[in-house]
Amino acid sequence: MSSSTAWTAAFAVIVITAGTILWRYRDGGNRLPLPPGPTRLPIIGNLLNLPRKQLGPALRDMGKQYGDVMYFDLFGQPMIVLNSYDAAVDLLDTRSLNTSDRPRIVMAELCGLMWQFGFLGYTQKWRQRRRVFHQTFQPSAIPKFRPIHVRECHRYLRKLLDTPERFLTLARHEFGATIMDAVYGIKVLDNDDPYLKMAEKDTEIFSEIFMPGRYLVELLPFLKHVPAWFPGAKFKRDAALWEPHASSVRHVPYNATLEAIARGDTCGSMVASLVDQAMQKEERLSPSDDACFRDAAGLAYVTGADTTTHSMQAFFLAMVQYPEAQKKAQEELDAVIGLDRLPEFTDRDSLPYVNAVVKEVTRWHTVVPLGLWHRAVNEDQWNGYRIPAGSIIMPNQWAMSRDPKAYPAPDRFLPERFLEASEDGTGTARDPEKFQFGFGRRHVPSSVQCSRRDLVTDGLYHRICPGRHFSNDALFMTVASLLHVFNIEAPLGEDGRPVPVAPAIALDSFLSHPEPFQCKITPRSDRAAALIRSAS
Secondary structure, eight states: OOHHHHHHHHHHHHHHHHHHHHHHHOOTTOOSOOOOOSOOBTTTBTTTTSOSSSHHHHHHHHHHHHOSEEEEEETTEEEEEEOSHHHHIIIIIITHHHHOBOOOOHHHHHHTOTTSGGGOOSOHHHHHHHHHHHHHHSGGGGGGGHHHHHHHHHHHHHHHHHOGGGHHHHHHHHHHHHHHHHHHOOOOOSSSOHHHHHHHHHHHHHHHHSSTTSOHHHHSGGGGGSOTTSTTOHHHHHHHHHHHHHHHHHHHHHHHHHHHHHTTOOOSOHHHHHHHHHHHHHSSOOHHHHHHHHHHHHHHHHHHHHHHHHHHHHHHHHHHHOHHHHHHHHHHHHHHHOSSSOOOGGGGGGOHHHHHHHHHHHHHSOSSTTOSOEEOOSOEEETTEEEOTTOEEEEOHHHHHTOTTTSSSTTSOOGGGGSTTOTTSOOOOOOTHHHHTOOOOOOOOTTSOOOHHHHHHHTTTOOSOTTHHHHHHHHHHHHHHHHHHEEEEOOBOTTSSBOOOOOOEEOSSSSOEEOOOOOEEEESSHHHHHHHHHOO
């Protein structure tokens, strides 16, 4: 490539960039003020003000100066951060007709990740996939997956008894094996399973691309057309490297299930059930159904394991740091279940403290600190401020989990806050599911034709992710079983004394998790060890 060609290309990019920013800065004569935020610089706006580390806490701290609703400008792209639950409900629930769209994620397009339909706005394609996902994981369908949860949980207990130092690796395997069986009917290998590695890689890619300000192409989408050799076009090279992984996670396990169905080797997995229903209805699997089933199954697969694993990592940390909570849960388990069996799902209603532990884990550690972003379709007003059309709206779910008004002593792990008759008399706290699983209803634009019955079938009147029921079952069974048969304590140093465990929390990507740490995991008794060995 000649130097003159490079200079010509660079000049064209500069001209287009300037034009794009000037077009975004037009205000259409609307003189209402924008929400408070840092002072904007010419052209780049607040690019230098946007935190790069510990995003949830950093944006929460900025909110102490600017308020619960903050405005940022990134190369002319308006971005609004919501630091409080009330503001998020007002803008994302009450006004969801305007704010439940999704912003364009250019890197998802370049990486071939648009099959993950959470990226899509409301279209017929999104509606079809969302309905399949909802039907598979709605509450009435969840009990059929419980034998898988129990089987994989018992396998986890046995492996943990032999190699307790691998508690996190084994937990990741448990939840990965559970979702693989539930979605595809595939039994994974005990070690180095290729399907689980595939899902982990896809989650890494997802976390990389879904962070504010990480890639300039998200702010200036026309840059997607520059060649990979162009200066600053590393994003194109990253996308080319990641695209095969994004494609394989959608196709490889799904194709394996189709091959099993062809052999007559089927089970009640999500994919097998969907294919069977399609065949009974139309005696064939149409290309449209095939694409829909691939997308819905793939999304369940890649999102189901990692988020639950991060919650379990936080659970182990909480048990080490707050042994009094562990002791109370164990006392309840002993009283309700006794010493001769492991917990069952039928015990759940009789274990209020254990359920409170599960709920506090999801509150105390926010797996998705900044949630899924929204987009304002049209210009709007809120409390005397202007919400520009096209604004990216980011709910700071980490800040909501640390709201001292909703959760006194928010940094402490206190399951009692969710009990009806807590010791301090405060009653039940706000259910973290109200913000940890998302905001807003996905409404139907006038261009999409569907009936009210279709809306109810699709679950469009529900703003919370339907996968929460499956995740909650996995967490309950694993937490209850672990506490019933194991003690989780701080590791011992060379002097025989407990070593304080206080790892940093990684909050710099889409998913957050505690940094690696060690703990001491031992059977509560010889009887507990024998119970683990005998579990089927």
